[in-house]
Amino acid sequence: MSTFTLQVNGRSHEVDAAPETPLLWVLRDNLDLVGTKFGCGIGQCAACTVHLDGTPARACLTPVSAVGSAKVTTIEGLSPDGQHPLQRAWCELDVAQCGYCQPGQLMSAAALLAHNPSPSDADIDEAMAGNLCRCATYFRIRAGIHRAAELLAAGRETRA
Amino acid sequence: MSATLRAPLGRRSFLKLATLAGGGLVLGYYVRPSGMAQVVKPDVEKTDGLFIPNAFLRIAADGSVTVYSPRPEVGQGIKTSLPMIIAEELGADWRRVEVVSAPLDAAFGPQFAGGSMSTPMSYTAMRQVGAAARTMLVEAAAQTWGVPANECVAGEGAVRHAPSGRSLKFGDLVAKASALPVPAEGSVVLKDPKDFTLLGKRIGGVDNPRVVTGQPLFGIDQKRPGMVHAVYEKSPVWGARPLSANLDHVKALPGVVDAFAIDRTVPEGQLTGLVPGVAIVATSTWAAFSARNELKVTWKEGRLPNSSWDDFARQARELARAPAGSPGVSEDRRDGDVDKAFAGAAHVLEAAYAYPFISHTNLEPQNCLVHVQGDRAEIWAPTQNPDGARKLAAQVLGFAPENVKVNITRIGGGFGRRLDSDPVAEAAAISQRLGVPVKLLWDRANDLQHDHYRPGGFHFLKGAVDPQGALSAWRSHHVSFGSNMGADEYPARFVPNFALLSSTLDNGVPQGPWRAPGSCTYAWVICSFLDELAHAAGRDPVKFNLALLGEGDMVPGTGPRGRPYNAARMRSVLREVAEKSGWGKTLPRGRGMGLGYFFSHQGYIAEVAEVTVTPAGELRVDRVVAAVDVGSQIVNLSGAENQVQGSVTDGLNAAWRQELDIKQGRVVQSNFHEYPMLRIADAPRSIEIHFVKSDYPPTGLGEPALPPLAPAVCNAIFAATGKRVRQLPISRTDLSWS
Ligand code: FES
Ligand code: FES
Numbered sequence: 001m002s003t004f005t006l007q008v009n010g011r012s013h014e015v016d017a018a019p020e021t022p023l024l025w026v027l028r029d030n031l032d033l034v035g036t037k038f039g040c041g042i043g044q045c046a047a048c049t050v051h052l053d054g055t056p057a058r059a060c061l062t063p064v065s066a067v068g069s070a071k072v073t074t075i076e077g078l079s080p081d082g083q084h085p086l087q088r089a090w091c092e093l094d095v096a097q098c099g100y101c102q103p104g105q106l107m108s109a110a111a112l113l114a115h116n117p118s119p120s121d122a123d124i125d126e127a128m129a130g131n132l133c134r135c136a137t138y139f140r141i142r143a144g145i146h147r148a149a150e151l152l153a154a155g156r157e158t159r160a
Numbered sequence: 161m162s163a164t165l166r167a168p169l170g171r172r173s174f175l176k177l178a179t180l181a182g183g184g185l186v187l188g189y190y191v192r193p194s195g196m197a198q199v200v201k202p203d204v205e206k207t208d209g210l211f212i213p214n215a216f217l218r219i220a221a222d223g224s225v226t227v228y229s230p231r232p233e234v235g236q237g238i239k240t241s242l243p244m245i246i247a248e249e250l251g252a253d254w255r256r257v258e259v260v261s262a263p264l265d266a267a268f269g270p271q272f273a274g275g276s277m278s279t280p281m282s283y284t285a286m287r288q289v290g291a292a293a294r295t296m297l298v299e300a301a302a303q304t305w306g307v308p309a310n311e312c313v314a315g316e317g318a319v320r321h322a323p324s325g326r327s328l329k330f331g332d333l334v335a336k337a338s339a340l341p342v343p344a345e346g347s348v349v350l351k352d353p354k355d356f357t358l359l360g361k362r363i364g365g366v367d368n369p370r371v372v373t374g375q376p377l378f379g380i381d382q383k384r385p386g387m388v389h390a391v392y393e394k395s396p397v398w399g400a401r402p403l404s405a406n407l408d409h410v411k412a413l414p415g416v417v418d419a420f421a422i423d424r425t426v427p428e429g430q431l432t433g434l435v436p437g438v439a440i441v442a443t444s445t446w447a448a449f450s451a452r453n454e455l456k457v458t459w460k461e462g463r464l465p466n467s468s469w470d471d472f473a474r475q476a477r478e479l480a481r482a483p484a485g486s487p488g489v490s491e492d493r494r495d496g497d498v499d500k501a502f503a504g505a506a507h508v509l510e511a512a513y514a515y516p517f518i519s520h521t522n523l524e525p526q527n528c529l530v531h532v533q534g535d536r537a538e539i540w541a542p543t544q545n546p547d548g549a550r551k552l553a554a555q556v557l558g559f560a561p562e563n564v565k566v567n568i569t570r571i572g573g574g575f576g577r578r579l580d581s582d583p584v585a586e587a588a589a590i591s592q593r594l595g596v597p598v599k600l601l602w603d604r605a606n607d608l609q610h611d612h613y614r615p616g617g618f619h620f621l622k623g624a625v626d627p628q629g630a631l632s633a634w635r636s637h638h639v640s641f642g643s644n645m646g647a648d649e650y651p652a653r654f655v656p657n658f659a660l661l662s663s664t665l666d667n668g669v670p671q672g673p674w675r676a677p678g679s680c681t682y683a684w685v686i687c688s689f690l691d692e693l694a695h696a697a698g699r700d701p702v703k704f705n706l707a708l709l710g711e712g713d714m715v716p717g718t719g720p721r722g723r724p725y726n727a728a729r730m731r732s733v734l735r736e737v738a739e740k741s742g743w744g745k746t747l748p749r750g751r752g753m754g755l756g757y758f759f760s761h762q763g764y765i766a767e768v769a770e771v772t773v774t775p776a777g778e779l780r781v782d783r784v785v786a787a788v789d790v791g792s793q794i795v796n797l798s799g800a801e802n803q804v805q806g807s808v809t810d811g812l813n814a815a816w817r818q819e820l821d822i823k824q825g826r827v828v829q830s831n832f833h834e835y836p837m838l839r840i841a842d843a844p845r846s847i848e849i850h851f852v853k854s855d856y857p858p859t860g861l862g863e864p865a866l867p868p869l870a871p872a873v874c875n876a877i878f879a880a881t882g883k884r885v886r887q888l889p890i891s892r893t894d895l896s897w898s
Contacts (some may be wrong), residue, residue, distance in 0.1 A: 001414075018446065025446040029389070034381040035374015037572075039523050040604045041449075044832035047523060063364065075374035087372040094364040094798040096477040097806055099371035100524045100572030106372060120603030127843035132832065134573045136234045136809035136845035140802065 004064050008033065009077025019065035023057075024048045026064045027074060033105045035075035039132065046131040049072050049104040056111040058130075075103035078110055085155065086110055089147035097135035105131050108143050117150045173473060212565075214304050216268070216289045217808060219297075223317055223331030225250070225257045226371035230268035230276050232544050234369070235806075237799030238278050240366045242286050243880065244796055248358045249290030249351055251297075251314030252330070259366040261325030264566040271568070276860025279795060283858050291348045293337075300336035301328050312575040315357065333606070353793060355614070362798035367570065377570040378587065379542030382529045384597035388417055391448045392586045393455055394437040396609050396826040398668055399462025404458045410440060413454060415447025422589055426556050431613050431670040434556050436587035441465055441594060445601060453800040464668040465825040469616070472665055472822070473514065476618035476639040479663045480512070488663050493647040495658035500623075501633035505624035507696040512620050513685045515888035516819040517613040517641075517827075520674060521837065522770045524572020525607050530589040531597035532557060535562045541584050542571040549581040553588040576673035580612050592662065605830040612672025613820065613827075615641040615861040619685045624657075625697040631708050639887040641667045648656045648723045650686055650759065653715050669822065675802030675810065676863035684815065684888065687756045687871030689702070692884065701875065702738045706731055725759055729789050729854055733757065733766040735785035736852050741768035747880070750774065750897070751782075754875025756868030757789050763864030764789040764854075769844075769872035773880045777896030779816070781873055782809050783846040786865060790859040803861040804849045813838035817891045848884035 006013045008031060015030045016103040022041075027033040027050070041060045073144050078084050089095075089115035096102045104127070112119055112127035115129040119127065124145050133141065205618035218226040223654035227246050233449045243259045244254075262268045270281060294314045294424035301319035302309040305326060312321050320327040353359075363779040370377055395402070402421045410419040418441045426434040438457055443446035482489055502508050529540040530553070537557055543549040546867040554561040571578060587600035602610070628630035644662040651657055668682045674680060701888045713728040734757055737743070743753060750773055770783040786804050794800045817836040829835045874885040881897045 016452075017444075019819060021444075021446045025444060029444045029446070032383070033374070034376045036376075037378075037523075038380065038525065038601075040832050041832055045523065075372075077374075082369055082373040087369075090372045091364055091368045094362070094368065094802060096235070096365060096371045097237070097802060098233075098523070098571060098573045099365075099367065100378060102371055103374045106849065121845070127317075128840045132523065132812075132837050132839065134521055134575075134837070136806045136813055136838065136843065137802070138809060138838075138840040139845075139847055140803045141840060142843075142845075 002065070004067070004143050004148075006064070006067055007069065009074060010071040015064070017064050020034060021064045022068055023050070023058050023062040023064050023072070024059035027059060033074050033076050037100055037102070037103055044132070045101070045104070046108060047104040051105040051111060054111070054114060054133065055107060056108050075107060078106060084110065085148040086113065088151055089144045091145050093147055095137055095138055095140040097137050101131060101133045101135075105133065106110035107147070112145070113148060113152060119145060119153050124134070127136060130149055145160045191782045196215060203739040211488070214316050214366050217250070217293055219293070219330055219334055220716065221331050222330055223256060223329050225252045225317070225330070226266065227257055227259050228262040229259050230262045230271050230545065231282070232271070232273040232571055234273055234544055234566050234571040234578070234805060236273065236278070236812040237365060237796060239272060240363060240773040241795040241799055242278065242282055243366070244358055244363060245283060245286035245525040246290040246354055249287045250294045251316070251799070253317030253602070254358055254363070256317050259484070262566055263528070264550060264568060265776040267525065271546050272548070272579070273574060273718070274576065274861045275549050276763070279858055279860040280762060285797075287350050288348060288465055291350050292343055295343045295348055296337045297330055297333050297413065299340055300333040304328065304333075304336060304606060304755055323429065331648065343376055346763050360794050360797055362708055363796050364372060364798060366639060370655060377381050378524055378572050379529070379569040380524055380527045380572070381599065382599070384529065384531055384889070386471065387529070387599055388443060388594065389445045389448045390439055390441045390443050390590045390598050391452050391454055392437050392439050392461045392590070392692040393457065393705070394435060394606070394610055395457070395459040396481050397459065397465050398431060399464070399671060402438055402457040403458045403460050405438050410451050410455050411448070413451045415443040416451050417441045418594065419451070420593065426585060426587070428627060431578045432672060433552055433582055434589060435582070437586070439586070439590045441590060442599065443675070444610070450782050460488050461755065462535075462668060464666070464826060467822060467825050468668070469822040472616070472667065473618065473847065475665055480618070480620040480637055484661070490662055491659065492644065493652055493658060495652070495655070498633045498635050498657045498659045501657035502622065502624050504626070505632055506627040507625040507693070508622065509692055509696050510622045510887055511689055511692060512618065513886050514618045515616055515681050515684070517616045517669065517822065518814055518818045519608050519611045519613060519835065520575045520577035521571070522573035522577055525604060525619065526583040526602040527600060528583045529599045530584070530587040530591040532588065532591040532595065535563055537591070538567070538570055539564065539584060539588070539749040540567045541580060542656070543581060544571065544574045544576070545581060552581045552585050556585045556588050557592055575675045576677065577612065580672050589854070591659060604832065608820070608829055608831065608835060609827045610670070612670045614674030614680065615669070615671045617641065617681055620631040621685070621689050622687060623693045625693055629697045629704070631655050631693060635659045637661040637663070639663045639665060641669060642671060645678070645682060646723070648718050648725070648729055649682060650725070651708060653718070653725065655711060668825070676760050676866045681815070682762070683758040683867030684758060684870040684874065685739055687758070687868070688874050688886070691754070691871070691875040691878065695812060695878070702734065702743055705755065705757065706734055707733070719747065726764065730757060730759060730766070732854070733764050733787040733789050733852055737766040737768050737785055737848055740787065740848065743768060743787040752876045752879025752881070752882055753875065754872045754879055756870065756872035756875065757862070758867040760867050762790070762859035764862065765864050765868055767868040767872045767874045770871065771873060771876040771880055773877060773895050773897065777894055779877065779890065779895060784844050784869065784872070785848045785850070787850045788861075788865060789852040789854050790861055790864070791856045793858045794854055795858065800851070800861050801849050804865040805847050807865035808847050808862070808869050809838065809843050811866040812873060813890055815870035815873065817889050819889045823825070
């Protein structure tokens with residue numbers, strides 16, 4: 001066991017864990033942040049996607065000892081009030097079925113929109129290729145990302 | 161169907177219920193296990209002074225409405241749609257409705273989620289629950305104003321008296337309504353569907369805001385104070401028992417609390433409940449997973465340690481060659497004279513179709529949290545079958561089922577897998593030994609290697625078309641792993657000369673229901689072969705199949721367990737899909753359209769797929785058009801469309817690349833790197849859905865839109881390339897053309 005100080009969703013946490021423990025289990029078991037999901041444990045489903053300093057990462061393949069001072073963002077911290085354009089679009093278009101993959105889908109999509117606010121279908125295919133949805137909601141995931149891009153653009157216009 | 165209140169609540173028991181609820185208006189109706197129209201009195205005497213909310217509906221003095229949603233949410237949208245039905249009849253303001261998942265309790269009637277049964281079983285009962293409450297609120301308002309009740313109408317959370325323009329909110333009527341007797345048997349009038357304001361609209365899932373913010377909704381998210389984490393290792397060879405294990409070594413590993421073998425099978429002789437294995441209990445998930453990597457077990461292997469897919473396939477071919485009447489071949493149906501029809505036919509075709517075992521691969525791996533204390537247990541489970549979970553846990557624990565409480569969590573994918581309760585049984589056995597809350601979690605290898613699989617199968621077919629271009633004979637031999645086609649399986653009853661043979665392979669592979677069981681594979685075999693016959697006869701597949709369906713309406717089932725088939729409903733979806741898809745348009749080589757249609761889970765559905773196959777053989781499904789008849793009323797249009805979109809895409813997912821290999825009595829694949837699942841780039845970009853309303857009661861949509869997809873795609877591939885896919889997954893067939 002070692003002690004690590006993690007920056008998660010804007011707060012500092014001390015956790016005791018074996019150094020090789022995947023960040024996924026530290027989030028879920030130690031920090032009670034269970035929005036980040038376990039699907040495969042080998043980087044094949046992306047249900048566990050979080051952001052490390054804004055870049056999507058698979059929490060199941062990230063040892064806690066490798067996180068260092070990187071800022072970790074989980075689905076619980078994607079927005080302060082659940083009103084990220086993607087979260088709004090997901091509710092508006094009723095994207096989820098079981099919903100289990102959706103935190104990972106949203107984190108991958110949020111990273112995409114952060115550097116590409118108006119992605120094409122090909123951009124979506126590339127950015128979302130790692131994320132499995134067993135319920136096969138891909139049709140609405142694609143629509144949801146396009147809708148969030150619209151909401152983002154509308155938000156920018158309002159502010160301008 | 162009309163409303164009948166079988167045993168109305170007496171005034172006394174109703175008042176008691178209302179008091180227990182703390183002054184709100186509470187309606188508790190026991191929906192009889194048949195799930196049909198009857199609504200009877202809840203058993204409030206048995207609560208021992210504790211109020212267990214065995215009611216669907218609670219209305220508070222502030223006007224808020226709480227609806228208890230009785231069935232497990234697996235992604236089929238039931239947590240939203242059943243409360244919508246209650247709210248519609250009640251006249252509630254949907255924005256003021258809070259939906260709560262009901263725990264397992266007899267007061268809620270049948271609570272499983274499977275077989276696309278929730279809507280047909282609960283539709284009328286949920287309407288009655290809402291209508292009875294609305295009747296009382298209307299009566300309370302009418303009495304307040306001193307006007308006839310039939311001049312008052314409920315809607316948007318209030319009762320209005322149209323002639324005088326007065327209105328009272330539900331919250332203001334709670335006290336008066338609570339003092340009224342429950343409407344007498346037969347007196348509750350259901351709304352005229354043309355007055356519906358909520359049903360048929362697109363309504364977002366009630367949990368969406370919690371899903372998109374990562375709230376702890378799922379089984380895997382549940383926690384209790386003092387909880388420990390467990391894994392349970394079973395032999396990859398089915399039916400094996402642990403002989404010895406390095407338990408002392410495992411127990412000394414960091415974070416390990418206990419490690420022990422369980423050498424029981426409950427129920428005895430079954431592969432789908434508790435089976436022998438080794439439990440490791442630790443202080444964290446990672447400690448348990450890590451310790452398992454060091455576990456070494458010597459197994460006493462099961463009955464068929466050398467079974468393999470290749471050997472199953474060889475046995476199937478031998479059975480298919482055996483002459484009629486041979487041992488191991490049974491004749492399940494015979495109509496007319498197939499041999500004579502073959503002799504006089506214009507075209508005779510023979511083909512062998514095969515599909516592999518596949519897995520449910522719920523994205524949320526199997527898990528369960530159980531706390532056994534003394535002679536009681538409490539369970540938090542992502543289960544499609546909470547009552548089955550309770551019974552199995554009780555059997556494992558040696559408790560009466562009443563001593564086992566089940567909390568139903570949201571479920572990260574069901575598809576039939578979670579009708580079986582093996583993870584519940586394992587967690588219960590482990591918690592009983594430790595006496596503390598135990599969260600059991602499977603990893604993906606456990607999930608793939610100990611699934612209860614969708615069975616593979618082999619079909620040997622012979623068909624004939626007569627000189628007039630009509631299907632004249634059909635002979636089918638199904639070699640299965642346990643469940644055979646029923647004698648009424650299409651196109652039985654539509655072909656004058658018909659023979660159905662079956663054989664079963666001794667296998668020892670655990671199997672279970674997989675989304676649209678039976679239909680999910682039979683539709684592919686049947687519609688593909690029908691397409692072959694249509695092309696052999698030089699006929700357009702839509703016309704050929706419409707002719708096969710004949711002119712009749714309801715075709716009765718055969719024998720007491722036979723299934724009636726409404727040919728008129730099927731013809732209407734076939735015509736609709738042909739029209740809406742632009743069937744018959746000319747496409748260049750490499751592009752094609754294909755038809756699939758099937759009656760499954762009470763739904764009549766036809767689909768046309770439009771595909772592109774590159775000369776190198778790469779497949780793309782460009783467009784799918786679905787025509788869907790699931791009765792007179794769509795409950796939640798958004799949910800219904802989501803199910804069709806998901807079923808279409810999942811049907812492609814299963815057919816395109818999924819395949820489990822069996823070698824040496826076990827499944828070879830262990831994770832998604834060896835079991836390719838459909839990803840976003842391969843999902844159809846265009847899915848058009850046309851609901852065809854018919855005059856029949858509403859039925860479910862979790863399953864029936866899946867079966868037609870695979871034949872639609874494979875028939876489209878044939879139209880595009882001339883290549884016939886007779887083996888799943890599709891990826892096994894070289895689709896290249898020049
Ligand atoms: S759990 Fe991390 S990629 Fe699947
Ligand atoms: S919504 Fe169920 S896995 Fe994606």
